[in-house]
Amino acid sequence: MFKNEKADRDKKVQWNKDWAEIKDIYFWRLRQHYFAVAKQLQGSVCDLGCGPGYLAAFTEPNEGNYTGVDISEVGIEYARFLFPGARFYVADISTDRLPFEDSSFDTVVASEVIEHLPNYQNVLKEMMRISRRRMVISMPVNMPNDDHYWPIWTKEDILREFSHMGTTIQIQTDEVYNFNVVTIEK
Numbered sequence: 001m002f003k004n005e006k007a008d009r010d011k012k013v014q015w016n017k018d019w020a021e022i023k024d025i026y027f028w029r030l031r032q033h034y035f036a037v038a039k040q041l042q043g044s045v046c047d048l049g050c051g052p053g054y055l056a057a058f059t060e061p062n063e064g065n066y067t068g069v070d071i072s073e074v075g076i077e078y079a080r081f082l083f084p085g086a087r088f089y090v091a092d093i094s095t096d097r098l099p100f101e102d103s104s105f106d107t108v109v110a111s112e113v114i115e116h117l118p119n120y121q122n123v124l125k126e127m128m129r130i131s132r133r134r135m136v137i138s139m140p141v142n143m144p145n146d147d148h149y150w151p152i153w154t155k156e157d158i159l160r161e162f163s164h165m166g167t168t169i170q171i172q173t174d175e176v177y178n179f180n181v182v183t184i185e186k
Contacts, residue, residue, distance in 0.1 A: 032177040033112055033138050034058065040136045040183045043106025048093045048123060049113030053079030056086045067105070069093060093123050103132040111138045112179070115150045128165055128186075135165060135184040141173060158182055 038058035043065070047055045050068030052075055059066040066086040070076050076088045091098060093110075094117045108131040114120035127135045142152045155171055158180060163169060166184035173180050 030054075030112060032174065033179055033181075036172065036174060036179070036181045037109060037111050037136055037138055040134070040181065041107050041109070042134060043132075044104075046100065046105040046108045046130060048098075048108065048110045048127065049116075050079060050088070051075045053083050053086060053088060055109060055111065056083040059086075067100075069098060093117075093126065094119060095122055098126050098130060100130045102129055104130045106132050107134045107136060109136045111136070112140075115139050115148045115153075118149050120150070124162070124165060131186060133186055135186075137162065137182045137184075138179055139182075141175075141178050141180055153180055155180075 034054055037055065041055070041059055045055065045059045045066050047053065047066070047068045050070045051072070053066070053068040056066040056068065056079070064085070066083070068076070068079055068086060068088045069091050070079070070088075071090065071092045073090055076090050079086070079088050089099060093113070108127045110123055110127060114123055114137065117123065127137075139153050140148070140151060141154075155173075158171055159169065162182055162184060166186045168183075168185040170183040171180055172183075
């Protein structure tokens with residue numbers, strides 16, 4: 001087995017273990033993020049790094065309008081149980097080309113995910129490719145810990161990293177819950 005294959009397998013094993021342990025508390029831990037991101041959803045939605053697919057609950061109707069993608073088979077299995085009308089795919093958003101045509105979705109979301117990826121550039125590239133109108137990214141303002149590669153996001157960081165993605169950037173900061181929601185219009 002090649003070194004990268006082993007690293008990829010180990011990463012998937014860890015994510016499956018993590019989802020099995022936290023799936024019951026995940027919504028409660030991130031509920032304020034979901035409510036903030038949900039206000040930005042329009043039309044068909046693709047949720048990258050969806051975990052158990054909780055944003056499907058905010059997409060009406062979720063059948064045919066919500067698609068979730070996550071690296072964890074356990075997270076996707078739980079999402080399919082919770083939202084049987086939605087579509088879910090297992091993929092590594094940090095490296096894979098997603099199985100969707102260009103401009104497939106009105107809104108593409110990466111909520112509380114890019115700070116966990118050592119290289120999030122593929123996610124941004126795929127978001128631009130598959131979105132038709134809007135991209136929504138949420139991330140912590142300042143949350144240094146061991147599982148965040150990019151724990152601090154200032155408004156200057158956001159503008160520098162995301163301004164090439166579209167024409168309008170709106171940044172909403174929730175100081176109480178310590179996160180930014182960035183909305184980018186194409």
